[in-house]
Amino acid sequence: MISIRDISKEFDGVRALDKVTLSVMKGETFGVIGPNGAGKTTLIRILTGQITPSGGEILLDGEPVNPIESRYRLRVGLVPQEPALYGRLTARENLVLLARLYGKEEKKISSKVDDLLDLAGLEEHAARQARFYSRGMKQRLSLVMGLVHEPELIYMDEPTSGLDPEARSALWELILHLAGEGRSIFITTHNMEEADHICSRLAILVDGSLKEEGTPTEIKGLLGTDRIELQLLHDRTADLDALCRRLDLSWKSEGDKIVVAGVELPDRIPDIVSALAGSIRNFHYREVTLEDAFLRFMREAEE
Numbered sequence: 229m230i231s232i233r234d235i236s237k238e239f240d241g242v243r244a245l246d247k248v249t250l251s252v253m254k255g256e257t258f259g260v261i262g263p264n265g266a267g268k269t270t271l272i273r274i275l276t277g278q279i280t281p282s283g284g285e286i287l288l289d290g291e292p293v294n295p296i297e298s299r300y301r302l303r304v305g306l307v308p309q310e311p312a313l314y315g316r317l318t319a320r321e322n323l324v325l326l327a328r329l330y331g332k333e334e335k336k337i338s339s340k341v342d343d344l345l346d347l348a349g350l351e352e353h354a355a356r357q358a359r360f361y362s363r364g365m366k367q368r369l370s371l372v373m374g375l376v377h378e379p380e381l382i383y384m385d386e387p388t389s390g391l392d393p394e395a396r397s398a399l400w401e402l403i404l405h406l407a408g409e410g411r412s413i414f415i416t417t418h419n420m421e422e423a424d425h426i427c428s429r430l431a432i433l434v435d436g437s438l439k440e441e442g443t444p445t446e447i448k449g450l451l452g453t454d455r456i457e458l459q460l461l462h463d464r465t466a467d468l469d470a471l472c473r474r475l476d477l478s479w480k481s482e483g484d485k486i487v488v489a490g491v492e493l494p495d496r497i498p499d500i501v502s503a504l505a506g507s508i509r510n511f512h513y514r515e516v517t518l519e520d521a522f523l524r525f526m527r528e529a530e531e
């Protein structure tokens with residue numbers, strides 16, 4: 229639906245984005261993951277027309293577009309990093325105001341606002357001023373404010389940062405619900421668990437450059453492997469060497485643990501267990517996480 233080509237941005241000679249190219253397909257949840265200062269917010273600000281890039285172009289359905297044009301703006305929504313709400317207005321008033329600004333028909337506003345309050349789980353709090361809401365409630369209101377004009381694609385800039393686990397999982401449910409309705413989602417995050425849970429495709433952004441792109445599974449596979457962590461009662465170095473040679477695995481000591489890694493590891497479990505029979509004190513199969521993959525990626529980038 230939306231592509232960007234070679235988008236760069238310089239602030240006072242400092243390069244915040246360097247030739248970023250990516251596409252967001254209809255109905256997918258595309259995540260940009262990266263540490264603080266990577267350029268995530270800058271990218272979203274460019275994609276929502278708040279700042280202009282130093283170079284590159286944005287395409288809507290394959291046609292170059294300026295993101296301040298209404299044919300673009302009416303199809304996209306934004307949930308900014310900091311909720312933009314009127315604190316002295318209630319949730320309902322915030323939504324009604326926005327619906328009027330978008331020029332929605334007055335007789336349709338009330339039921340639309342009810343639907344959005346329901347979606348955000350804020351019906352019971354709809355008559356309270358937004359400044360008294362918890363951070364999670366503000367974030368849920370902010371999210372549905374991005375939906376008032378029923379955009380096909382919604383940009384979300386670290387929507388769960390600073391939320392406690394319960395508020396975060398409520399927001400995840402809301403995001404997955406929107407994805408289930410077929411909306412495209414473009415989300416930035418520095419939370420790997422979140423990226424893995426929500427996104428159908430991911431790109432890693434570091435120092436303004438896109439480094440890797442793929443499904444969460446592809447990125448995990450690219451940058452890390454599952455491992456078995458063992459604690460042994462006896463020294464079995466010779467048996468481990470022989471086993472790993474035979475099954476094309478690798479092993480190393482990490483503290484008081486032995487770590488065995490390799491491809492198709494689950495299929496090798498019976499062999500590993502029988503080769504070390506009588507010496508296993510503790511056996512732990514650990515699937516690679518996106519966080520492992522990301523940390524390894526950052527370490528290799530630094531080296």
Ligand SMILES: Nc1ncnc2c1ncn2[C@@H]1O[C@H](COP(=O)(O)OP(=O)(O)O)[C@@H](O)[C@H]1O
Nearest residue numbers: 239240244262263264265266267268269270271
């Ligand atoms: N308005 C600005 N003026 C100068 N530098 C900026 C401005 N906005 C962002 N930057 C710089 O651009 C880089 C990327 O920032 P940002 O996009 O906010 O990263 P992220 O959202 O990934 O944490 C940082 O080095 C930041 O200091």
Ligand SMILES: [Mg+2]
Nearest residue numbers: 268269309386
């Ligand atoms: Mg940011």
